[in-house]
Structures are given as C-alpha cells and as structure tokens.
Amino acid sequence: MFYKQLKTQLPQGTIVSVGEGEKLLEKLVQGQDFSDERCYVVGKTQPRKGMIYEWPTAIEKTACNYEYIQSIWPEFDYYFQENDFYIGVQTKRGCPHNCCYCVYTAVEGKQVRINPADEVVKEMRQLYDRGIRNFWLTDATFIPAKRFIPDAIELLQKILDSGMKNIHWASYIRADNLTAELCDLMVKTGMNYFEIGITSGSQELVRKMRMGYNLRTVLQNCRDLKNAGFNDLVSVNYSFNVIDKTYDTIRQTIAYHRELERIFGADKIEPAIFFIGLQPHTHLEEYALENNILKPGYNPMSLMPWTAKKLLWNPEPLGSFFGEVFRGSLFTSLEHKSS
Ligand code: SF4
Numbered sequence: 001m002f003y004k005q006l007k008t009q010l011p012q013g014t015i016v017s018v019g020e021g022e023k024l025l026e027k028l029v030q031g032q033d034f035s036d037e038r039c040y041v042v043g044k045t046q047p048r049k050g051m052i053y054e055w056p057t058a059i060e061k062t063a064c065n066y067e068y069i070q071s072i073w074p075e076f077d078y079y080f081q082e083n084d085f086y087i088g089v090q091t092k093r094g095c096p097h098n099c100c101y102c103v104y105t106a107v108e109g110k111q112v113r114i115n116p117a118d119e120v121v122k123e124m125r126q127l128y129d130r131g132i133r134n135f136w137l138t139d140a141t142f143i144p145a146k147r148f149i150p151d152a153i154e155l156l157q158k159i160l161d162s163g164m165k166n167i168h169w170a171s172y173i174r175a176d177n178l179t180a181e182l183c184d185l186m187v188k189t190g191m192n193y194f195e196i197g198i199t200s201g202s203q204e205l206v207r208k209m210r211m212g213y214n215l216r217t218v219l220q221n222c223r224d225l226k227n228a229g230f231n232d233l234v235s236v237n238y239s240f241n242v243i244d245k246t247y248d249t250i251r252q253t254i255a256y257h258r259e260l261e262r263i264f265g266a267d268k269i270e271p272a273i274f275f276i277g278l279q280p281h282t283h284l285e286e287y288a289l290e291n292n293i294l295k296p297g298y299n300p301m302s303l304m305p306w307t308a309k310k311l312l313w314n315p316e317p318l319g320s321f322f323g324e325v326f327r328g329s330l331f332t333s334l335e336h337k338s339s
Contacts, residue, residue: 001103001280003040003047005301012043019107020093023057052106052281061090061115063123066130086136086170087127091120091155092148095140097174098210099199100243100283101276104140112144117155121162128164137171142194146177156185168192176213178221183228191230195272197237201256202249205242210283215256222263234269236260239276240322241314243287250318278313288313 003018010016017024018038027034038054040047048054070076079087094112095104124135143152159167170193198213200206206213222234238253260269278284280300288294293310300311314322 001052001106002301003052005299007040007042007047009301010042014042016040016042016047018047018051018054019056019109022059055111056093056109056113058111058113061093061113061119063119063126066123066126080130080132083131083133086134086168087132088136088138089120089123089127090138091115091117091142092139092144092151095144097141097144097212098283099212100208100210100287101279103279103282106281108140112148114148114151117151117158120155121158124159124164124167125162128167133167135167135169137169139171142171142173143177143182144174149177149179149182153182153185156182156189159189160185166190170194172197174213175221175225176217178224180224180228183221183225183230186225187229192232193235195235195237198256199237199239199276200242200245200249201238201253205244205249208243219256219259219263222260226263230264232268234260234264235272236269237272237274239274240318241275243284243315245315245318247318276313278311284313 003016006014006016015024015028015034016039021037021039024034024037024039027037035045038051038056040051092112092114093108094110095102095108096110096112097105127135143149168190170191172195175194175196196218198206198215198218199209199211201215203215206215236257238257240250257269257271276284278288278294285294288310289296293315298307302308
C-alpha cells in the first residue's frame with residue numbers, strides 16, 4: 001500500500017514488490033528479467049503509474065509443502081505445540097466488491113482467483129496429519145459473490161469426503177451469499193466461528209459505504225444457517241466512524257444487533273467495534289481528498305499527530321462525541337486498575 005513512499009526510505013537497489021510477488025521471486029531466483037512484474041528497484045527504476053491497480057498474475061495456487069517448510073524453518077514446530085488456535089489455509093484470493101475503506105481489492109485484486117479444491121484439501125490434510133484440527137480460511141472473504149457459491153460447495157463437499165474427523169474452521173464471510181445447501185455443508189464440515197463485517201445496521205449507510213450488502217438478506221441467511229444447525233460463535237463488525245453516521249443510524253445498528261441476538265442467542269454473538277482507518281488507494285481516500293480532509297501529496301506513512309489524526313478518520317458530528325466516550329472509558333478503566 002505504501003510502495004510509493006518506500007522509495008525514499010529503503011536502501012538503493014532494494015526491490016519493492018507490489019502485491020504477492022510470486023512470479024517476481026521465481027524470476028529473481030532464475031536470474032530472469034523481472035521488469036514487467038509489479039515491482040521497481042529503488043534508485044534504478046520508477047514504479048509505473050497505477051501499478052497498484054495492475055492485475056496480479058493468474059497463478060493457480062497449489063498446496064503449501066509443509067514438509068519442505070519444516071525442513072528449512074526451525075521455528076515451524078512452535079506453531080504445532082498446542083491445538084488451541086486456528087492455522088491459516090487460503091482458498092481463494094481477490095474480492096470483487098467496492099467497500100470504500102478496503103485495501104484487499106488493491107492488494108489481491110478485484111478478480112477472484114480460486115485455489116483448486118483438491119489442493120486446499122491437500123494442504124489441510126498435511127496440517128491434519130500434524131495434529132491440527134482448527135483451520136482459518138484466510139480469504140479476503142470466503143464467499144465473495146453468488147457466482148462463487150458452487151466453488152465453496154465443491155470445496156466443502158471435498159473436505160467432508162476427505163474423512164478428516166473432528167475438525168473446525170472459521171472465516172470471514174459475506175453472509176448475503178448463502179444457500180440452504182451451503183449452510184448445511186458449513187455445519188457438517190465443522191464451521192464453528194465466522195465474522196461478518198456489515199459495519200452498520202443502517203441500509204442507507206451500508207449503501208453509502210459501497211458495501212453492496214442487503215441487510216435483510218443477511219438476516220434471512222443467518223436464520224437459515226441457524227436452522228441448519230449452526231450453534232457456535234459469530235462476530236459482527238461494526239464501525240462508528242462511517243460516513244454520515246448519526247445518532248439515529250446508531251439506534252438502527254443496535255436494533256439490528258438485537259435481531260441477530262434473537263437469531264443466534266445473545267451469548268453466541270459478539271459485536272466487535274472497530275474504527276475504519278483511512279488508507280491509500282481506497283474510495284475513502286478519494287472522498288477525503290475531494291472534501292479537503294486530506295491534501296494532495298499527503299504522506300500516508302506519516303506519524304505526525306496532525307496527519308495520524310486525519311487517517312484515524314473520525315468525522316463530525318459524532319467524532320467529538322466518540323472522543324468523549326473513549327476518554328470516559330479510558331478513565332474508568334484506569335480507575336478500575338488503580339483501585
Ligand atoms: S467484501 Fe470484504 S474484502 Fe471485499 S471489498 Fe468489502 S471489506 Fe474488502
């Protein structure tokens with residue numbers, strides 16, 4: 001995300017890769033010309049204009065070779081000592097959506113590249129044979145759009161057929177893209193935690209943030225998932241600093257959350273409140289530049305308080321109110337600690 005700024009901060013000759021760099025590494029190792037890759041060399045070449053938006057190479061990702069990784073990385077075994085956390089497995093890359101604050105579409109691209117289901121299962125199997133039972137499907141989002149539902153079904157069916165017992169998985173999910181068959185497979189394959197990032201319970205704000213969610217569909221799909229037998233934890237991400245937030249939209253968000261509690265049970269659903277950061281190459285950055293919140297040529301890596309304050313993105317009218325809430329909770333927690 002900061003590839004333009006890095007050219008003044010890294011030693012001459014450093015190769016700055018934008019994005020995944022798999023093909024770049026291969027070419028480097030083989031001593032081939034890599035000037036057409038998404039990269040530049042500090043002090044020698046300049047990043048091409050709009051390099052961040054160039055499409056990543058359409059590589060079909062095969063399973064990680066854990067035997068090899070284990071042989072070259074002494075710390076590898078540390079991660080396999082306990083089985084109390086999830087180990088990441090990627091099933092696809094990219095996201096076609098336009099959520100205004102998100103950098104995934106720039107980092108991984110808007111074109112979704114599905115990893116072959118057999119390769120994903122092969123990777124899980126290697127971990128399973130090393131004692132791992134919890135997997136985090138580390139995709140930008142597990143079901144990016146309706147047209148990828150058949151791929152998700154194929155993968156989950158193959159996981160089921162693989163015979164791996166007592167496994168669990170978790171992921172970030174677009175809950176507007178669920179079907180009865182998918183819900184059933186999710187439960188049968190051991191999904192025991194998922195996150196949905198609706199940001200607000202106000203449909204109007206979700207539209208303004210360009211998230212493409214229909215909140216009613218999300219609720220209906222959550223009911224279907226519950227009816228399919230899902231009885232585990234759900235985390236719902238909300239942000240209080242979205243564009244045009246008002247007291248009324250916060251009330252709508254609370255009402256929405258109460259409905260989710262009714263579906264999953266209040267003890268099963270946790271609201272995760274996070275503040276959207278303003279990042280380069282996003283629609284939110286464009287918005288900030290158009291509205292004079294940021295000045296053209298600003299340095300997104302600057303740690304100066306006057307820049308950092310803007311990048312933390314807490315617009316009025318609620319910015320000051322949340323400042324007060326934060327200050328109150330900070331003092332309460334300090335008092336609690338000292339007593
Ligand atoms: S759906 Fe998720 S990954 Fe995709 S653009 Fe929106 S926030 Fe980013």
